[in-house]
Amino acid sequence: MDEHDVQVPADLQYRAVPSTERQPLLNDHPKDPYIVVFSGPNDPLDPMNMEPWRKWLCAFVLGFMTFTVTFSSSVFSAAVNVTAEEFGVSVETMALATSLFIIGLAAGPVLMGPSSELFGRKAPLFIAYVTFVLSQIPVGLAQSAYTVLIFRLVGGVAASGSSAIVGGYLADFFAPVQLGVAIAIYSATTLIGPSVGGIVGGIVVQSSLGWRWIVWLTMIQGFIFGSIGFLMLPETYVPVVLTRKAKRLRLTTGEWALHSKSEEEPVDVMKFVVIYLSRPFLMLCLEPILLFMTLYISFTLGTIYLLFVAYPISFEQERHFGHISASLPFIPIIVGIIIGSVYVVYYSMTTLKVKLAKNGRVEPEDRLPPMIVGAFFLPIGLFWFAWTSAPTINPWPQILSGIPTGIGTQLIMLQSLAYIIDIYKSNANSAIAGTVIVRSFIAGSFPVLAIPLYSRLGISWASSIVGLMALAFAPVPILFYLYGSKVRQLSRYSPKIS
Template structure:
């Protein structure tokens, strides 16, 4: 959907994917066999990728770099807080009579509410499509049929879209070293957070003896760290803009990378802290508090890397981010598959030290 947003505008592909995502929850909730649930969970994951894939391009359309940094901070925080809170709320829903099916119904209901609100509020911002619609309106009003936009003069055929635009994220990924290296780092960081989503129940439920719900509450410390990281990244961006303005310079994409160093150090410290305090013989509070620097690190790394890619590719950011999303999602979905065996063999402390 990312490349489609650079041909047909941001709004149509975004909400087409969004509607398909909401509809995919129905077979998941009603499915009576594993293949049905797995197939539609897969389709739900594919269609829901429109949000991170297109949002970057959407923000690049109408926000200046300084404003974009704050907007991306808010967006990145929601994409990380969501899974953290979801791990807690899903445990509560599992205790209901509907069990795991309740999570699908809840996702569908929340998706409908937020989707309707977003469709009403969000405008089309992709300039070529806005120009095309404006030209169409002027033709109708003035009866001057010679008025055309750039998109009208060179329309994109279905064949061109399939052969050029649909393959653009992959071709960009393999041909541009900056995008590839950033994608590898983003994907590894994303995989780490999903490994930790498995580590918390193992450490607090299996080793410390917490209940199923209580064992997920320590994830709130990661949420707190994510919020702190969003504030830090926003403050860093605004401070850099002021310093650049005072010297007569403008914000450049590389300015986004400086806070990433702080984020990388914070993440490393948090993982070491978590590993060294995971023994049941130690009070749980130090281990719980380790989630704060972990959240700060993950938030700042993912946020600043996203802002960096948006600054570099601007109107083509959706395709660049789509390529990153493919790899990131594969890593995020694969890492938890081997996590239980890893924690069982090495224990939480050694396993976290290994991935650190």
């Protein structure tokens, strides 16, 4: 047995022994010659030491897996009318197919987030993802509205593994500057997915393929990207990696006293339920930064799903666009999301890179300036959409309003996620799980509420109200940029860095 597999020089302890930032469920590491740690800062088992090409390949694969989930969340909205007619139910009933999927996304993180901080990233992610892919089969073969609604809910619960685990997955192997770029990729796929789903859904439903093919397309995507991910993605959660290393060393050396720190603290079912499953809810109640960011994220994501109702009303019913043509105005939103992503990548590779070189680290609040920009782009886009919605006005100004809406949405969603990850480190998955739970319930209610809202108030007034709500949220990133560091000092879940 190599002595470095057990103990390392003090000057290497910062990498060899995972700190509390990378061991959320473990206590501080005592000096014990039988504790298995990394063999040094260049240990190939350390996820941070993965080859750069593999890191970026993993980021893209995780992004495409998430794209399939968010694509599925909205694609069925195009089939609401035809399925309502086929199954003999109201349009409002079939609109629940979208809402139930999004609400389902709220249920899974209760289990997925904490599980990934106990059993590792890969197993919980792929167990859930396989279930999501298989849940498409009963929807595609459904002969009643109830079958569709039940398995859309099941699919949403299973799909939540992506949104609950991917953020922590990326944080396991990316340094701060590169993490900002990786999250830009992930966040872009999260937001582009619903927009593409709305467009593709409209095209497929109106084609000779019929509405069931929107389900089969989702299943095919999920199978392809899930298979690639299963083959390419390694386990990256440090306590699990070290536990596996300890097991190998026990077998190869015969030294049965060797063990990882996590093996000293076995977790029974009751402890898992009482402590770990409650963590996302406790963090939401006890962490003001997480609470306000969660509410802002929830509203922003809900706005996107609300527009899936507003756009068809405005362009198809009021402007009399064809069904497919009425879905094409989503393209400027996608363009805006891409522009927002490019801006964040540029900001990360310039401003953040300089701060990291100068100070040796990046403060969480350094993520917020782009979010502040986005906080004003979102209401601008919504007011623009509202005030150019009259059918007597040329449609192009209203269509182009999607660009600032997309920019604002992407900057808010992306940088708020990066901010949460930077604050809570390896507790990030529990924090993200709490965020996903709340945002899914709130965002899931928006498509249902949008129908009466836009029917009673009209496009202009309804969208103006949503714009005013977006404006009311705008001070949130400004306040945390100014006072966030002081608030973090009171946190029970944010690792303290001297």
